[in-house]
Amino acid sequence: MxxxxxxxxxxxxxxxxxxxxxxxxxxxxxxxxxxxxxxxxxxxxxxxxxxxxxxxxxxxxxxxxxxxxxxxxxxxxxxxxxxxxxxxxxxxxxxxxxxxxxxxxxxxxxxxxxxxxxxxxxxxxxPKMATSLVREFVNKDQKIKQSDPFELLSKREIEVLPLIAKGYGNKEIAQLLFISVKTVEAHKAKIMGKLNLKSRPELVEYALKKKLLNF
CATH class of the missing domain: 3.40.50.2300 (Response regulator)
Structure with missing residues (x-):
């Protein structure tokens, strides 16, 4: 070379x-x-x-x-x-x-x-400088999460969210996902809190914007 x-x-x-x-x-x-x-x-x-x-x-x-x-x-x-x-x-x-x-x-x-x-x-x-790159990547990831609350949702919460938006009740969601009703209720509360949503209509509107209803 x-x-x-x-x-x-x-x-x-x-x-x-x-x-x-x-x-x-x-x-x-x-x-x-x-x-x-x-x-x-x-x-x-x-x-x-x-x-x-x-x-x-x-x-x-x-x-x-x-x-x-x-x-x-x-x-x-x-x-x-x-x-x-x-x-x-x-x-x-x-x-x-x-x-x-x-x-x-x-x-x-x-x-x-x-x-x-x-x-x-x-x-x-x-190698000494590679640490800085990793830190920058992590910081950018944190900034993305702060700017888009959807990134804060867990995989299970992303499964639960569209089911709630489609009108499924807690018991039906529990049966579909093989979890307890109490767990569904806990996921629902966390979803509403993380996304700063106050009502089910707001949740449905959010799901539509994120194109989650075909999930």
Missing amino acids: NIVIADDHAIVRSGFSMILNFQEDMEVIALASDGIEAYRMVAKHQPDILILDLSMPPGESGLIATGKIKEDFPNTKILILTMHDDEEYLFYVLKNGASGYMLKNAPDEELILAIRTIHTGGTYIH
Whole structure:
């Protein structure tokens, strides 16, 4: 696989080149010192992988370059290599097309693993930063649940709700679902509370909006 390395430190570029060129399946074909030069090298060589440093003063940073390069050269996979373990940077570059994010203090073996992972279509996140992604996913899930009360219902409550809306009595629902009448009553109370419904007509209207009557 052909690789371009973009970093503002010559010693870093040289060191990474030696490590990667030692691998039988990797070849560093160009070097760049900032985002603008990285764009030019990608345009010229169309590499498989671009290793891109986030911070490259005084030139254009990797933050800016990531989106530009990915938009114009979608076939080049971008691996962000940085000292910043800031989750805001992580989310930004992933949203703008980067395929990997790892820290500069990681061992050489991790760099090689990351390159091979993204080259085959995967995504590589440094283990320390992966926790931030999980936390973000959980927080988004909680926000969805807060914005849509339907997400708060249990599987059993979702079964009970349309039966109530269709006019089945508690005893009939209990027989259909093989549960007790008291359990049906408890589910009904929880449904009304979670959805903030005050009457059966409101429940029927809600079920219609959610297209639950064919459930």
